[in-house]
Amino acid sequence: MPIRDTIGQTILELSRQDKRIVVLTADLAGSLRVDSFQKTYPDRFFDAGVAEQNMAGVAAGLALYGKTPFILSFAVFNPGLNLSMIRTIAYSNLNVKIVGGHAGLSNAGDGATHQALEDIAIMRSLPNMTVLSPADDAQARWAIKQAVKINGPVYIRSTRLDTPTLKHAQEFKLGQPEPVDAKSKIQNNKIEVLIFSTGPIINTAIQVAKTLNQQKIATRAINLHTLKPINTDAIKQLITQTQKLVVTIEDHQIAAGLGGLVAEISAEITTSRAPLLRIGVKDSFGQSARSAEKLYEAYGLDQASIVKQILEVYSNASS
Amino acid sequence: MKLMTRPELKKQATKIRQHVWQMIYTAQSGHPAGSLGVTDILTTLYFTPILKYQAKNPQWPERDYFLLSNGHVCPALYATLAEAGFFSKSKLNTLRQLNSPLQGHPHVGSLPGVENTSGPLGQGLSQAVGVALGLKTDKKINHVFVLTSDGEHQEGQTWEAYMFAAKYALNNLTVIIDRNLVQIDGKTEEVMPLERLKLKLASFRWRVLETDGHDFKDLIDKLQKAKASQRPSVIIAHTIPGKGVSFIENDYRWHGKVPHEAEYYEGLEELMGKTQ
Ligand SMILES: Cc1ncc(C[n+]2csc(CCOP(=O)(O)OP(=O)(O)O)c2C)c(N)n1
Numbered sequence: 362m363p364i365r366d367t368i369g370q371t372i373l374e375l376s377r378q379d380k381r382i383v384v385l386t387a388d389l390a391g392s393l394r395v396d397s398f399q400k401t402y403p404d405r406f407f408d409a410g411v412a413e414q415n416m417a418g419v420a421a422g423l424a425l426y427g428k429t430p431f432i433l434s435f436a437v438f439n440p441g442l443n444l445s446m447i448r449t450i451a452y453s454n455l456n457v458k459i460v461g462g463h464a465g466l467s468n469a470g471d472g473a474t475h476q477a478l479e480d481i482a483i484m485r486s487l488p489n490m491t492v493l494s495p496a497d498d499a500q501a502r503w504a505i506k507q508a509v510k511i512n513g514p515v516y517i518r519s520t521r522l523d524t525p526t527l528k529h530a531q532e533f534k535l536g537q538p539e540p541v542d543a544k545s546k547i548q549n550n551k552i553e554v555l556i557f558s559t560g561p562i563i564n565t566a567i568q569v570a571k572t573l574n575q576q577k578i579a580t581r582a583i584n585l586h587t588l589k590p591i592n593t594d595a596i597k598q599l600i601t602q603t604q605k606l607v608v609t610i611e612d613h614q615i616a617a618g619l620g621g622l623v624a625e626i627s628a629e630i631t632t633s634r635a636p637l638l639r640i641g642v643k644d645s646f647g648q649s650a651r652s653a654e655k656l657y658e659a660y661g662l663d664q665a666s667i668v669k670q671i672l673e674v675y676s677n678a679s680s
Numbered sequence: 681m682k683l684m685t686r687p688e689l690k691k692q693a694t695k696i697r698q699h700v701w702q703m704i705y706t707a708q709s710g711h712p713a714g715s716l717g718v719t720d721i722l723t724t725l726y727f728t729p730i731l732k733y734q735a736k737n738p739q740w741p742e743r744d745y746f747l748l749s750n751g752h753v754c755p756a757l758y759a760t761l762a763e764a765g766f767f768s769k770s771k772l773n774t775l776r777q778l779n780s781p782l783q784g785h786p787h788v789g790s791l792p793g794v795e796n797t798s799g800p801l802g803q804g805l806s807q808a809v810g811v812a813l814g815l816k817t818d819k820k821i822n823h824v825f826v827l828t829s830d831g832e833h834q835e836g837q838t839w840e841a842y843m844f845a846a847k848y849a850l851n852n853l854t855v856i857i858d859r860n861l862v863q864i865d866g867k868t869e870e871v872m873p874l875e876r877l878k879l880k881l882a883s884f885r886w887r888v889l890e891t892d893g894h895d896f897k898d899l900i901d902k903l904q905k906a907k908a909s910q911r912p913s914v915i916i917a918h919t920i921p922g923k924g925v926s927f928i929e930n931d932y933r934w935h936g937k938v939p940h941e942a943e944y945y946e947g948l949e950e951l952m953g954k955t956q
């Protein structure tokens with residue numbers, strides 16, 4: 362099930378028990394899948410119209426009063442357009458849950474204006490903010506539950522894609538890296554290539570890892586469903602166990618996104634460590650395409666181009 | 681330019697609507713309701729002497745500026761620009777295709793005739809104010825027209841821009857509001873009421889005019905009045921979303937919906953019938 366559907370459904374489910382939950386959107390109830398919430402709880406649903414700053418401000422007030430507001434819009438506008446208000450929410454440590462939809466290049470048709478490629482960078486730089494980036498429906502469900510549990514601002518990155526459900530070997534823990542190639546038999550001390558990824562593009566990362574393993578390059582894929590807070594010790598340990606190359610794959614700018622995050626942590630390692638290859642959008646805007654697949658290809662984010670990029674650096678690192 | 685008669689303007693607008701319908705169907709995404717609804721406004725601007733421009737010289741310093749704020753209706757702008765000769769009509773079917781200059785929302789610099797980037801609602805009026813302010817500062821007489829939607833009048837920035845333009849008495853600026861009464865989640869008056877819009881605008885110290893957004897005589901009259909006005913002017917254009925394809929008219933669900941095959945041919949037939 363698409364992440365956005367799960368998000369809408371889970372908010373609705375939790376609202377049955379938790380009467381504090383209220384939902385606000387800015388003229389995007391259908392796109393963000395809270396139209397069913399609107400029907401079920403018309404008294405707890407508020408459409409702000411096309412007014413994202415005010416939506417966030419009203420949510421701040423609702424949180425001051427004691428409600429648990431969810432605010433939902435496209436990530437380019439939420440937090441893209443209402444950042445100052447969200448910054449105040451973070452500073453005040455208010456219990457507002459922010460859902461940024463259609464993130465990354467997933468919204469191919471609408472083009473650059475509607476493709477959020479900087480929301481992770483923005484949100485992970487805010488104190489008090491928790492940043493979740495679910496990769497499938499199971500994680501989306503978990504993310505919404507976590508968001509309600511946490512007493513403070515939470516950002517949940519959502520996408521338009523229909524994503525397959527991953528095979529999860531363990532429970533999700535806030536801030537904890539999740540190995541997603543559980544079947545792989547490589548020992549930690551034999552990892553040659555380590556891949557970090559986040560969000561639905563983890564599916565590509567898993568395929569890439571499979572391809573590399575078939576070529577006898579011991580590769581491990583790690584999903585970061587939480588980007589803030591993050592267990593830096595666990596990340597450092599994974600990196601120091603890696604012999605040849607650390608890779609990040611993200612549907613976002615590599616600057617200050619997942620690549621930036623791993624680079625920051627990696628740079629703090631005092632012993633010798635493998636070099637880092639950051640794969641993602643590189644200092645350019647998105648654009649329109651007739652399908653998301655075409656766009657991922659154009660931006661070197663399809664399986665084949667990623668394998669190629671890794672092999673190039675890998676063979677240089679090996680020689 | 682030879683002056684077009686009203687039947688000729690009508691024919692011209694229908695041609696643009698045919699393009700719009702085909703472009704969105706070919707792209708399999710886009711916004712038919714708003715695009716078809718603003719077509720007569722764009723036709724009036726580009727096919728009467730109201731908007732001064734040279735299609736083959738889009739940067740002509742003496743031109744009037746047309747800025748689009750509600751970027752999602754760009755299929756209508758693209759088709760109008762192509763019909764007006766800014767670029768080849770053969771480009772129209774590349775809408776929303778990879779590497780096409782016809783981006784899903786307009787991008788300044790990608791296509792001749794596109795004066796500003798839009799898509800995020802509520803940002804166009806401020807940009808138009810900036811252009812008008814620059815022109816006025818340099819004592820230029822070029823006029824600035826900006827098309828906005830009613831939905832984006834829910835954004836605070838729109839009103840910040842109205843306030844600014846009034847302060848600096850930008851009489852070289854005309855705002856047109858596509859008052860089609862719909863937005864994504866439903867009717868504007870149910871999602872977030874804008875009324876009493878006319879009074880709001882007047883209290884922001886703007887000259888407020890109203891027009892039937894599909895009546896060329898009325899449109900020409902009000903646009904001329906606004907252009908000649910000594911105060912910043914706003915024209916509330918009452919329009920029908922989806923105008924020209926009767927089964928989608930006035931239905932907010934067609935804001936961003938693509939017709940399926942049978943619907944497409946039914947709509948095309950209706951639009952074709954109008955140019956026979
Ligand atoms: C800042 C911003 N918020 C949300 C959107 C998503 N959006 C695109 S069109 C639209 C509807 C706005 O109503 P209107 O412009 O009147 O639409 P129309 O009449 O053309 O259907 C919305 C909310 C956007 N493009 N920009």
Ligand SMILES: [Mg+2]
Nearest residue numbers: 830831860862
């Ligand atoms: Mg409208």
